[in-house]
Amino acid sequence: MIEIDLCKRFTSARNHWASASRQGELNGVEARFSSAARVLALFGRSGSGKSTVVNMIAGLVAPERGRVVIDGETLFDSECGINVPVEQRGVGYVFQEGLLFPHLSVRQNLQFGAARRGGASAGVPFDQVVSLLGIEPLLGRSAPTLSGGEKQRVAIGRALLSRPRLLLMDEPLAALDTGRRSEILRLIERVRDECNVRIVYVSHSIGEVSRLADDVVLMNEGAVIACGGTEEIFNRSDLRPYTGRFEGGALIEARAVRHDARYFLTTFAFDGGELIAPGVETAIGARVRIRIRARDVTLATTRPQGISVRNVIEGRVAAVEDRGGAIVEVRVRLGASESEHGGRELLSRISRQALDEMQLVAGQPVFVLIKAIAFDKRSMGFTT
């Protein structure tokens, strides 16, 4: 359980000298949230104060007032005068830049934290961390000779080996190219599943967060806008200005039910229907969270025939969200029944012209069309 209540004003010299603080620069950060999730994401655009919050959790930045309580242990409490020093907090930190010690070998980097926190808790053994992250071949190399992806693997291993009760990750993929990103993301999923460590993950990427996080803290301009389950936060229409103005979509929790070896397809079931997606290597029954972008969802008033689209799901229009302009968003509740409750909602982005032609109104039955190949394997988050 993580309980955070922090307040920090920025009155640095930099802000003093700049006559008026620059556009987009924060005056302060105020954050209050709690979560028992395995992976909690701090999500918001750059400059929204996410990094300041994790730096305060780690003890690297001093808050004006507030509390940090992790699993019942108070690390900071301004009222009781508690401020546990950074090195005694038991909080691992993976930085965006990796920040390996350049004068040490990979092995020495990995052992840096391990040597300093002997016996505190069982932790994950050295060999297991090394094989989990696939860094055996790197052990003898010197840190500056590693590539970006390799550095980040070692940085994750180094933090894990210090046996943290909490692992903070501040945009760990931001400095990597796309290929390395999905590779490291898979590793973080394995760390989550195999190392039994709570993770606080900072990101401005909706793909990363919807794939990894159980809970999301949504931040904007130094304040917490909302905190809750990932699905709930990303599917809440009132939060859409913060969660996906440009990349609107819906999250669906599903389960792999069938593999089709002949056509390389996998079928996922959720309450409301089934989805066919390009084949993924996962066990039958594995839970997966799929993000369906609003622009990939087509609507039809009758069941179309002779069509390449694989996923045709019955549903009903739940609401039409019209903000003016050429595009409108239609929320559709999946499932044939008329019941107001249950069933997943999908978001579809269509042109206003189409809306008028189809005369869509709330409650009307529609067919939702999603191309099987619209699913991006990289945006699927698997959990065990």
Add this chain to the structure above:
Amino acid sequence: MLSKEEIEIIALSLKVAFASVVLSAPIALACALLLARTTFPGKTLFDAIVHLPLVLPPVVIGYFLLVVFGKQGAGGAWLHDWFGVSFAFRWTGAALAAAVMGFPLMVRAMRLSLEAVPPKLEWAARTLGASRLRTFLSVTLPLALPGVAVGVLLAFARSLGEFGATITFVSNIPGETQTLPLAIYSLTQSPSGDAAILRLCAVSVLLSLAALAGSEWINRRARRRALGADEGAR
């Protein structure tokens, strides 16, 4: 080739220079750390005071040392009573004068190299369980070491050449405070010293060149390590 007296002069100069850097290095490192990593009220003034010996006439520094650390000076009397250390007209005084004069050079080099260590690396070390002191010893200092060594070498070379503050503070006593430059100065006052002057000047040049070459070698090695690292990353 060199006479017995000349060898003694060179040995004394090396002893004085060595003692001066041993005395000043820890203090210079602490000052460099303060200047590189902290902000406090009066930091600019502190910085100016550290740099004073670089711009003041050495005679002024020497006179100041004489007033404070001489036999009658408050600092000198206190050190003599409590530690039995006296500076007046002793080689230790020459070392103190050399240390003060070389101090700004040392601090500057150390400060630059400390500032080049990213503070976030220190953050990383702290989150891995290292205390402030351990972080300094295991991360900051090793990374700043080339600059620290260069600072010590430069101050060493500077100490070998110290003249004004030394002669004002501890005078020019053969066998006790007469270092290389002072000996050369004395020889210029005597009519038959030309050959000896040339020999001592040659030694002086050689020692200074050696110190400079040493610092250059350290710099090159550090740079090559950094460059090699960059190439490896590509």
